Every structure is written in structure tokens, then in C-alpha cells.
Amino acid sequence: MSDDPTTLIATLARRARDAARQLAGMSDAQKAGALRSVAAALRHSGPAILAANALDVARGKDNGLSEALLDRLRLDDARLEGIAAAVATVADLDDPVGQVIDARERPNGLALSRVRVPIGVIGIIYESRPNVTADAAALCVRSGNAVILRGGSEAVESNRALHAAFAYGLAEAGAPVAAVQLVPTIDRTAVGAMLAAAGAIDLIIPRGGRSLVERVQNEARVPVLAHLDGINHVFVHRSADAAMATRIVLDAKLRRTGICGAMETLLIDRDWPHAAALIAALADRGCAVRGDDAACALVPSIAAAAPDDWDTEYLDAIASVAIVDGLDGALAHIAAHGSHHTDAIVAADEAVAERFLREVDSAIVLWNASTQFADGGEFGLGAEIGIATGRLHARGPVALEGLTTYKWLGRGSGQIRG
Incomplete structure (x- = not known):
């Protein structure tokens, strides 16, 4: 040729x-x-x-x-x-x-x-x-x-x-x-x-x-x-079961860190009583955690997050953690820093979860499930060509x-x- x-x-x-x-x-x-x-x-x-x-x-x-x-x-x-x-x-x-x-x-x-x-x-x-x-x-x-x-x-x-x-x-x-x-x-x-x-x-x-x-x-x-960054969030609401939240967050971040469906930012409701234990669980599994002031106060051993951490797709065993004021705080953070790829909520409160599903503007929005399900095979579609994050023609897997x-x-x- x-x-x-x-x-x-x-x-x-x-x-x-x-x-x-x-x-x-x-x-x-x-x-x-x-x-x-x-x-x-x-x-x-x-x-x-x-x-x-x-x-x-x-x-x-x-x-x-x-x-x-x-x-x-x-x-x-x-x-x-x-x-x-x-x-x-x-x-x-x-x-x-x-x-x-x-x-x-x-x-x-x-x-x-x-x-x-x-x-x-x-x-x-x-x-x-x-x-x-x-x-x-x-x-x-x-x-x-x-x-x-x-x-x-x-x-x-x-x-x-x-x-x-x-x-x-x-x-x-x-x-x-x-x-x-x-x-x-x-x-x-x-x-x-x-x-x-x-x-x-x-x-x-x-x-x-x-x-x-x-x-x-x-x-x-x-x-x-287009398939843009997977700056994916998991929000743990104050109604979340602690064991379920821990299981989902660890899988979302660490099952495979290099895929676009991996969680990059963990958002925790300020009123959820198990935040310190969840952050420590991430760190104990080898994840480098970078937190906001409130997260660092809960677990002083983690690093302080820089402003660009909230907009970074790590594709590695690194996670940023923010303590937010309930559902509205989580929605505001995702709107400001998300990439419209995949976001999840862990909650027992159905009304809160349904509002999250309705208001988060991402191609894939999940309730009580790991973001690592962002995959065409897991959706029953066979192989996928990518996760489309735009709004026209095709969206998601x-x-x-x-x-x-x-x-x-x-x-x-x-x-x-x-």
C-alpha cells in the first residue's frame, strides 16, 4: 500500500x-x-x-x-x-x-x-x-x-x-x-x-x-x-447498610483499577456513621486515598486531595474521598466533576435512590451495585465497542x-x- x-x-x-x-x-x-x-x-x-x-x-x-x-x-x-x-x-x-x-x-x-x-x-x-x-x-x-x-x-x-x-x-x-x-x-x-x-x-x-x-x-x-473519561462516583447515603457499602466500594475501586468503569471518587454522606471505617478499608486494601478536609479529619493517615483530584481518572489504585451534605451535596459534586459515564448510590432509602437515578446525568446510573458493571457483557449486550458518554445517537454501552x-x-x- x-x-x-x-x-x-x-x-x-x-x-x-x-x-x-x-x-x-x-x-x-x-x-x-x-x-x-x-x-x-x-x-x-x-x-x-x-x-x-x-x-x-x-x-x-x-x-x-x-x-x-x-x-x-x-x-x-x-x-x-x-x-x-x-x-x-x-x-x-x-x-x-x-x-x-x-x-x-x-x-x-x-x-x-x-x-x-x-x-x-x-x-x-x-x-x-x-x-x-x-x-x-x-x-x-x-x-x-x-x-x-x-x-x-x-x-x-x-x-x-x-x-x-x-x-x-x-x-x-x-x-x-x-x-x-x-x-x-x-x-x-x-x-x-x-x-x-x-x-x-x-x-x-x-x-x-x-x-x-x-x-x-x-x-x-x-x-x-465519543467515549470520554470514566470519572465515576459512588455515593454512600446515610441510609446505606455498612457491609453492603464496603463490599460495593471495594469492588468498584479495586476489582480492576485500569478499566473505565472503576470508581475514582467516593462520596460519603456526612451523617453516615461508618465513614472512617470505609475509608480505612480502602487504604488497608492498598488504595492510596486522597481526602477533603472532613475525610482527613476522620482518617488522618490519608493524603489531602488537591483541587484537580476531583477531575482525575486515575485508572490506578488511587481514590479521592469527599464528605458531602446528603443527597444534594452528592448531586452537586457529581454535576461539577463527573464525566457522564457511570455513577452509583448505595442506599436503603428508595425515595433517595430513585431521585439519584433520575437526576444524575450520566450514561449509566446504578443503585446498590458496583460501577464495574459498566460493561456491555454485563448488560447482556455481548461485547461492547465502548461506553458512549454523549447524548446523541447512542449512550452507555x-x-x-x-x-x-x-x-x-x-x-x-x-x-x-x-
Whole structure:
């Protein structure tokens, strides 16, 4: 292929458009069968994929990647099986393409319906998590879209190995291999070419840190489905059961610290009597706690929070803690510092919880559950392409339905406007 990034992306996009047309001619069973073939290929290619991933992890260590980023990058037998199983799960999901959203008949007899259709050619720009390569590709193929993947340099060997297995599985099933293409260069100018490819690429989805997402939003001439920071909160109301609150908070922060659904800020009702014990439980589990004045007064051993702590996605075993004046204080803090991703309340008071669910303006709002449930698989959607934090098109875990649009179909019997 050409070394010129604009020409390179144009070539990939033309191939993707042709592949999208071929996908449109495939039945639901054929698309599902192609993904089952891919899942088998991923399992068969396990040793090669893990060997490639080991190269990425070693290079990441040499380059000083944090342990949280290394955790996002690292694959093992269990995680690879999870990737293959997720692809197989997507194969078993209902195909959204062709679903009738609504239908009506006009007084003149013209029958109208809105029907789900693929978006077309999707570009996905992502950073260090190699599972995105398979998850995103599976969701795109299942929903009839062709996809151009541009992964981060940290996972270049892993992404190439995963893509090779995916392409082999598609070919074995007779599906168009060009439905899933990996940009063959890590040169950042290729990202700029994707963002400028209006008309050739129909939608860009960025998955990564704030700098990546902001660049995409600022430079794109293609519509963007954004996934911003996961500055997620858990609010413990004064009615909360202490054991439940402790269990949820520890899981929300520490189950996996490097994922976007991890809790970053803990808010505790000033009138809840167990605040000191909960903060100490976090610290005892190895979490670096940074508190406001009231939290530090309760547990003097924790560090004082700086102003920017409330707006930081740590993706590490670090949490900020604020003592707030009840529900109104929690709502005000989340409105000022949240990223509209995922927020949770722990409460026994149903009226308080329902108000929290209603008034917090985030894509996912939870009651008495860990923020780590912010995941398409946990929502029964199969793999996800990301958590959309905007308000248009799709919001929350973006899976098959979020990768479709619709068109109007009209069936007449000779009607004219006259």
C-alpha cells in the first residue's frame, strides 16, 4: 500500500465499502457463522497471540508504562479465552439489521416503516487494550458494518496477531476479509487521515484517554461517537447498610483499577456513621486515598486531595474521598466533576435512590451495585465497542443496536402527491 497516509486510508475505505456491500448480502446465519469461525481461529491462534502480546508487554515495561496500563495491555490464557468467548457470544445475539422500529399507514394507503440498517464504514481509533480489536470487529461484522481499526503503538504486535486470526476466520467462512482491516502503520498521520475522510468513513469511534478523544473531537470531519473519561462516583447515603457499602466500594475501586468503569471518587454522606471505617478499608486494601478536609479529619493517615483530584481518572489504585451534605451535596459534586459515564448510590432509602437515578446525568446510573458493571457483557449486550458518554445517537454501552441507523421504507400502490 501507499506510504502516503491519505492514499492509504482512502484505499482501506474503498475496500471497506465494498466489503460492507457484501455483508449486506449475507444472511443473519451467515454473519453469525463467520463469527463462530473467528472465535475458533482465535482459540487456535492462542500461542501466537500470547507470544505477540508478550513482546508488547516487555516493550511497555521498558518504556515505563504504569502497572495499570500494563494490566490493560496484558493477555493470558483466561483473557484470550474471554476474547474468543465474547466473539462467539456476539454471534449468538439477535441481528438488529432489518428490525422494524415502527410502522404506520397513511390515510392514502401508503405504508411507511422505519427499519434498522448498518451505518456503513466505521473507523475505530483506540489505545492499549488489544481486546478492542476483536470486540469491535465482531460487533461491526454482526451489525453489517465494515471496520477500519487503528490501534495504539503499545499493542501493535498483539493487534496484528488478533487481526490475522480474525481475517483467517472470516476467510474460512467465506465472508469478506476486508470487512475488518487494521491500519498497517502506527504513524500518527494515519489518524489524521481517518479523521479527514468524510464520505469515505461514516463514523469514528475513539477509545482511549482524554488527549486522544479531544484530538478526535477537535479534528474530525467525520461524525464521532465519543467515549470520554470514566470519572465515576459512588455515593454512600446515610441510609446505606455498612457491609453492603464496603463490599460495593471495594469492588468498584479495586476489582480492576485500569478499566473505565472503576470508581475514582467516593462520596460519603456526612451523617453516615461508618465513614472512617470505609475509608480505612480502602487504604488497608492498598488504595492510596486522597481526602477533603472532613475525610482527613476522620482518617488522618490519608493524603489531602488537591483541587484537580476531583477531575482525575486515575485508572490506578488511587481514590479521592469527599464528605458531602446528603443527597444534594452528592448531586452537586457529581454535576461539577463527573464525566457522564457511570455513577452509583448505595442506599436503603428508595425515595433517595430513585431521585439519584433520575437526576444524575450520566450514561449509566446504578443503585446498590458496583460501577464495574459498566460493561456491555454485563448488560447482556455481548461485547461492547465502548461506553458512549454523549447524548446523541447512542449512550452507555454501545453494542449492536448502537452501530445501526435506520431508513424509511414506503410501500405504495400508485399514490402521488398531485
